[in-house]
Amino acid sequence: SQTIHQWPATLVQPVGSPLSLECTVEGTSNPNLYWYRQAAGRGLQLLFYSVGIGQISSEVPQNLSASRPQDRQFILSSKKLLLSDSGFYLCAWTMTSYNEQFFGPGTRLTVL
C-alpha cells in the first residue's frame, strides 16, 4: 500500500531564516505531487505541483520554491522566511491512472 510522509511535523523559525520541508511517497512510482498551504482563517491553497522529476509548476507568486530531486521526493524551500509564510503545509499525491488525491500528515510552520 502507498504511504506519504512529511517532516518535520512542527517547526518554529525566525523571520529571515531558511526553510526546507520534505515529503516522500512510498509504494508507488511516477506520482503527481502537490504542495498546499492552509493558513489560519483561510482555505487550502495550492502552491506547487509536479508531474515528474525536475518538473515544477508554481500556482501563486510567493517567497517559496519547490524541487523534485527524485521520483517520490518533493521539497518545499525558502531562502528567507516571512511572517506570512506561517501555516499548515500539506503534501499530496495522485496517480494519473486514478484521480483520487491523498494527503500527508502535514507540517505546522510558525514564523516568529
Added chain:
Amino acid sequence: KQEVTQIPAALSVPEGENLVLNCSFTDSAIYNLQWFRQDPGKGLTSLLLIQSSQREQTSGRLNASLDKSSGRSTLYIAASQPGDSATYLCALQMDSSYKLIFGSGTRLLVRP
C-alpha cells in the same frame, strides 16, 4: 475562475441524526469532485471521489452525489456518530493536472 462554496460553515447535531452537507461551484466543467474530512491539526482523509461521468458514490454511511449541470454536490451522512465530528471539505479537479480547488469547509459537531 472556479469558486467553491460550502454551506453551512458549521453544523451541530445530536447523535443518530442523518445530515446533508452542501457544496456548490460556479464552473460546471469539472474533471472530478472529491470529499475529505480533516480532524483538528491533522492532514486530510479522502472520503469519496466522484468522477465527472458519475452521479454518486457510496462508502459505508456516506453517500455523495454530483449534479454538474446545477453546480452542486451533497455529502449525506447517515446515523451520525460523535466520531464523525470533523471539518468536511469538498474539492474540485478541473483538468488532468488533478490540482484541487477547495471549498472553505463545513465544521461538524455530533453531540453524544
